Amino acid sequence: MNADSLDGRLLFAIPKKGRLYEKCLSILAGADIQFRRHARLDVCLVLNHPIALVFLPASDIPSFVGKGNVDLGITGHDVILESQMLEHVTEELRLGFGKCALQVQVPEAGSIKTVEDLVGKRVVTSFEVLSGEYFGKLDDIFQLSGERRTKIDYVGGSVEAACALGLADGIVDLVESGDTMRAAGLHAIGTVLETEAVLIRSRIPKHQAHASLIDLITNRIKGVVAASKYAICQYNVARNRLPSAIAITPGRRAPTISPLEADGWVAVSSMVEKKKVAQIMDDLVATGAEDILIFNLDNCRV
Numbered sequence: 001m002n003a004d005s006l007d008g009r010l011l012f013a014i015p016k017k018g019r020l021y022e023k024c025l026s027i028l029a030g031a032d033i034q035f036r037r038h039a040r041l042d043v044c045l046v047l048n049h050p051i052a053l054v055f056l057p058a059s060d061i062p063s064f065v066g067k068g069n070v071d072l073g074i075t076g077h078d079v080i081l082e083s084q085m086l087e088h089v090t091e092e093l094r095l096g097f098g099k100c101a102l103q104v105q106v107p108e109a110g111s112i113k114t115v116e117d118l119v120g121k122r123v124v125t126s127f128e129v130l131s132g133e134y135f136g137k138l139d140d141i142f143q144l145s146g147e148r149r150t151k152i153d154y155v156g157g158s159v160e161a162a163c164a165l166g167l168a169d170g171i172v173d174l175v176e177s178g179d180t181m182r183a184a185g186l187h188a189i190g191t192v193l194e195t196e197a198v199l200i201r202s203r204i205p206k207h208q209a210h211a212s213l214i215d216l217i218t219n220r221i222k223g224v225v226a227a228s229k230y231a232i233c234q235y236n237v238a239r240n241r242l243p244s245a246i247a248i249t250p251g252r253r254a255p256t257i258s259p260l261e262a263d264g265w266v267a268v269s270s271m272v273e274k275k276k277v278a279q280i281m282d283d284l285v286a287t288g289a290e291d292i293l294i295f296n297l298d299n300c301r302v
């Protein structure tokens with residue numbers, strides 16, 4: 001592939017590996033962005049749109065998009081802040097995956113029990129900007145200057161090993177399930193930020209040329225994300241119980257009510273949040289609803 005083949009194409013950055021990679025591939029499939037990625041090639045042309053996908057490390061995507069080299073990208077909110085690119089990109093959409101928290105962690109058995117105990121000591125992290133800001137504020141509150149301020153050291157990975165190796169009194173690292181932290185004998189004493197994957201677009205004006213294609217792709221991805229969050233709940237209920245059933249399943253706009261052949265009964269169909277499905281079904285049964293069915297959505301526009 002030569003540079004000419006990218007001419008006029010919207011460039012869309014996707015994490016090339018790691019935690020976000022597989023989910024990004026299902027988002028692309030759900031948005032019908034078709035491509036064939038050749039081994040070892042990090043740029044590939046989309047077959048059914050004037051788009052080229054650029055596979056990059058998640059942490060590099062904010063600056064590529066922020067500086068306008070790439071028009072659109074998927075990455076973590078955490079790395080956007082860490083690379084200080086928040087004001088150079090627009091976060092179009094939260095994607096509902098890659099959810100985790102950047103947390104301050106210390107040895108469970110040690111003497112440090114609070115974030116304040118860690119102030120002025122040694123912290124190791126891959127997020128030196130965010131950790132520097134976080135502990136900088138605490139250093140100011142404690143009026144620490146020079147050598148007495150909290151020392152933040154960067155490592156590229158395996159951050160959780162730093163305390164056991166004697167490099168740090170505490171670390172700042174991402175926590176999802178907490179398994180890594182617990183396995184390293186650490187526990188969290190503070191949260192720097194909560195994060196999830198986001199769709200970002202460049203604020204550089206030259207890329208307004210692609211505005212309508214960006215809107216189309218954004219709307220398609222919105223549909224894929226909504227489909228993963230919602231399900232359809234369908235049930236039958238006696239008409240005199242309808243008000244209390246509707247209160248349980250109000251839908252996004254309103255539920256669809258259809259008459260049943262059985263006298264005094266109606267069928268209700270409504271969008272519900274997937275994570276609330278079990279509680280909704282319990283509440284519907286309690287209100288007298290019957291034949292309750294839940295359907296997953298493949299895709300939607302809401």
Ligand SMILES: Nc1ncnc2c1ncn2[C@@H]1O[C@H](COP(=O)(O)OP(=O)(O)OP(=O)(O)O)[C@@H](O)[C@H]1O
Nearest residue numbers: 017018019020058076077078079098099100174176
């Ligand atoms: N345990 C996790 N659970 C959920 N999301 C995570 C988790 N760890 C990281 N992420 C998200 O995924 C992004 C990329 O992290 P990941 O560790 O997969 O990167 P990577 O490309 O493998 O980089 P590196 O080589 O630096 O580890 C993070 O910035 C964060 O937004």
Ligand SMILES: O=P(O)(O)OC[C@H]1O[C@H](OP(=O)(O)OP(=O)(O)O)[C@H](O)[C@@H]1O
Nearest residue numbers: 019157158174175176177178179180181
């Ligand atoms: O709370 P948990 O569910 O255990 O997840 C947290 C771990 O996930 C991330 O690392 P990852 O596994 O992506 O590998 P890395 O250290 O190579 O970045 C993060 O840096 C933690 O080590």
